Amino acid sequence: MPPEATPLLQAHGVDAGYGTMQVLWGVDLDVKPGETVLLLGANGAGKTTFLKSLVGLVEARHGSIALGGQDIAHMRSSDRMKLGMTYMSELAVFPDLSIEENILVGAQALGHANPRRRLDELYGLFPVLRDKRRDAASSLSGGQRKMLGIAKALAAEPKLLVMDEPSAGLSPLFVKEVIRILNGLQGRGIALLIAEQNIGFLEVATRVFVLEGGRIRFSGTVAEMTDNEALRRAYFGLK
């Protein structure tokens, strides 16, 4: 990714919070088309709050947010989605709907012209979902449910997929599987912004932002992060 590429997403000086509590303090972050950006931070650092401010579930009190050059900071969440941003949270799937119905709901979110064709493409990426397509999503294992969440989000063909802790609740084996899937998405023209505590996700990232106490403490490439002794100590447990 050339450093001069125009950002797909550009957040600048974002403040946000709940009631009288300010959680985010002047957060700057950008994602270029097709790149994978990792937002690392401990519990309570403000990762979810920041992602929610991007997708319109929490109001940005100050600052600007642009998607594809368009100011979206005060746009309704559903309108932001129509511009090509999809949010995958913990509650990503509808447990009572079948696997296929879940994916079709995702495709409809952006009015996909040919949802059936999209289904076939996604089943190609996630064969286990094809095998179980008529089963209720609630019958899936945690890892399979995560796969369905990703498939449902991808069904909308987003330009930017925003993911909140895809590793949450998964065993190390399933975390590896999710990382493998995300690696497989590279080169398909979809940008990913992933909030995580699990540094295993550095494997899929081109750049990293570290959030601490609601402030960006570091931004740079993965190599620059691993070269930074203080971050190495904090995140890799190295002396």
Ligand SMILES: Nc1ncnc2c1ncn2[C@@H]1O[C@H](COP(=O)(O)OP(=O)(O)OP(=O)(O)O)[C@@H](O)[C@H]1O
């Ligand atoms: N709905 C809410 N109302 C009030 N305070 C909230 C709300 N959601 C989060 N907070 C507070 O905002 C701060 C940041 O929380 P946030 O969920 O954004 O952090 P996080 O980095 O995503 O943490 P985690 O990794 O534990 O999910 C925390 O102090 C949290 O208690």
